Amino acid sequence: MASAIWRAAHCVRLAARASQQLPLSPPLPRSSSSSHSSLNIRRIASVAVVPQAAQPAVSEPLPEIIRPQEDDLPAASPNPRPVTTPSRMERIRDARPFSDFLTDTFHRQHDYLRISVTERCNLRCLYCMPEEGVPLSPQRNLLTTPEIVMLSSLFVEQGVTKIRLTGGEPTVRPDIVSLMQQLGSLRSHGLRELCLTTNGLALHRKLDAMVESGLTGINLSLDTLDPWQFQLMTRRNGFAAVQKSIDRIFQLKRAGAPLKFKINCVVMRGLNDREILDFVELTRNRDVEVRFIEYMPFDGNRWSQGKMVSYTEMLDRIRERHPDLERVPDRKNDTSKTYRVPGFKGKIGFITSMTHNFCGTCNRLRITCDGNLKVCLFGNAEVSLRDILRKANNGEPIDEAALESLQKVVMEQKGASSSEGVVVPNAEELLDVIGMAVKRKKPKHAGIGELEHMKNRPMILIDSPSQARSQTTWHPIGLTSSWAPAHRQSSPLPWPGRATSPSYHRQVRFFSSIPHCRQSDNTNDDLNAPRLTHLTTTGEAHMVSISDKQPTKRTAVAKCVVCFSDVTALRLVRANALKKGDVLGVARIAGIMAAKRTPDLIPLCHPIMITHVEIGFEVRDPADGGIEGEDGKRNKGGEIEVSAAVSCDGKTGVEMEALTAASAAALTIYDMCKAVDKGMVIGDLRVVLKEGGKSGRWVEGQKEDLRKHEGRS
Ligand SMILES: Nc1nc2c(ncn2[C@@H]2O[C@H](COP(=O)(O)OP(=O)(O)OP(=O)(O)O)[C@@H](O)[C@H]2O)c(=O)[nH]1
Ligand SMILES: C[S@@+](CC[C@H](N)C(=O)[O-])C[C@H]1O[C@@H](n2cnc3c(N)ncnc32)[C@H](O)[C@@H]1O
Ligand code: SF4
């Protein structure tokens, strides 16, 4: 009933708007939990809204799988918050050059920010998360709500118009609704879309409040329409709860809430690929876009090409049933290629990250749960924005109490009693660092064949906390010194080209930096966090001093493998019958010599008094069995595993010597066999054992110890 009244009122307003008589939608009542006043975010005045389209007043039949039990459903929200779309006049009025900080060297303008708000999840999807879960970060490492709001406002002020909250599972963040309310306020600064990617499990409990806060789009991940299969794919129960959330979304949409709704379905061969047509069927009567996602490789998800169903294969399968499937024009920055079955109300799409990248029109940036900016989903480079923000609070998390006192400091400095806008400490430095990171963004990610071999963290940790342990974390100060024009070091003014930029002036108008707050010299507050010891605190490469270390006996063993494409070469080597001579004998000498020359080749290595080098070979002929790769192909020509053991009595380890020795021996084998086999591949180069020094003994497989061995400790 209430929804019918709201709908009727809404239609009247629509009609009035059409004749330019009435503003649309009055401001909606705020929930009492809103903390705007303490955050000093500008309150939103009444917002002009343009609904996407008049929604049908009658409810459509639901597909069986998502049909609600009408009695179980709560009434639709009486007051869903409408999407705000600026009028043409508003767009002209607000027109400004797009921020240079958010524009990369390929002229891609990044106006879409994805923020991971938690690393936790209530599911364990096969393709995303290892069964055992992921280690959780200490709470103090994660961004607080005020910090997320501050960073978001900085990005919005620079031109970001769309924010997507993701995770982990964003709905499990306890204060997710309050966070959304605060982000929703950024609409008055230019934010147009506030979206959520969710598994839907807990969504139904918070959805109404989210919509009222300004949520404009939901992408719900659902890979199967079968409850049993759901349990298999997510390793948890919960299908009914997801169903409840979907019901509620459709109900709100029917009540007029202008929510964009998409279903994300990762397709895995042999698991859910038989349901593709059922998902297409969902779009017959529903205003939903179902997007089929190509399965992507991440650490721990056991990806194989065989399990991935490509876009073209999915398309072929759908066209068998729906030969008239038609392409719908995509929007410029869409991740998906969109289609529609004529006559169907919804659409289908394909996210083709693996087979057809869409990097050329990429407009995305990510902030991880612990406050790192990540410019590419498949890139490792990250920079901590959190650490720059927290400098203003002596490295401590900025919670609401801290925010209030920081704000007081700002007010006192400005001699003002109140201010509009969100206080963003060190806004200038943040922008510099963001600009530098964006400028380093690569044109595209690696393709199939390379991507699956790249080190990447589990998907759940990509849209959430950084695994800085194995990643490159750019030290902001180092970057500033190497990239920004020299005068930036001492001058508080923007460098040429930015001084007159309206967006810069907008920035200083709305954001206050706190230049005189006490700053920590060390931006890396987590003393346990691994550091790259070959970089100074200003990011310059240097040789680590080992002057004060005591010599100890140290050994390192490294291995690699030369794979042959055909057994002929391998057998000639084994029989020592190659024209060029004794391959293994020459390779052994090459390895020993290379170990001794390592400091000449690797710039920051110390010269070490090596006491012993031993090079070994294991020749593996497929006829002996036991060396087939997972795909049964790679090693059909046989392989030689090279091992190099290097010892010394020294102050630093010899793993670089062992790696160099193994590489040189393998390259020598390659060199001597290449006349017979042009398809050899050298791979799997790694340290398998390291002993001595203060870290003791480390053996391959005990990954947690590896970080102790970064650098030459
Ligand atoms: N290659 C690539 N794929 C992405 C990126 N962001 C999202 N995806 C893919 O898109 C899938 C769905 O992501 P969503 O969270 O729904 O976000 P989205 O596709 O940006 O959503 P829209 O805003 O509706 O376009 C992910 O599982 C990825 O496969 C990205 O930055 N790069
Ligand atoms: C990491 S989840 C986070 C948000 C939320 N928990 C959810 O599941 O929607 C974001 C999206 O990544 C997708 N995803 C996760 N692992 C993937 C993989 N290996 N290949 C393709 N998409 C993946 C999920 O299906 C989901 O749509
Ligand atoms: S895809 Fe989403 S729901 Fe599934 S495990 Fe990953 S984060 Fe959780």
Ligand code: SF4
């Ligand atoms: S892989 Fe990187 S460049 Fe390509 S679309 Fe994704 S984020 Fe953008």
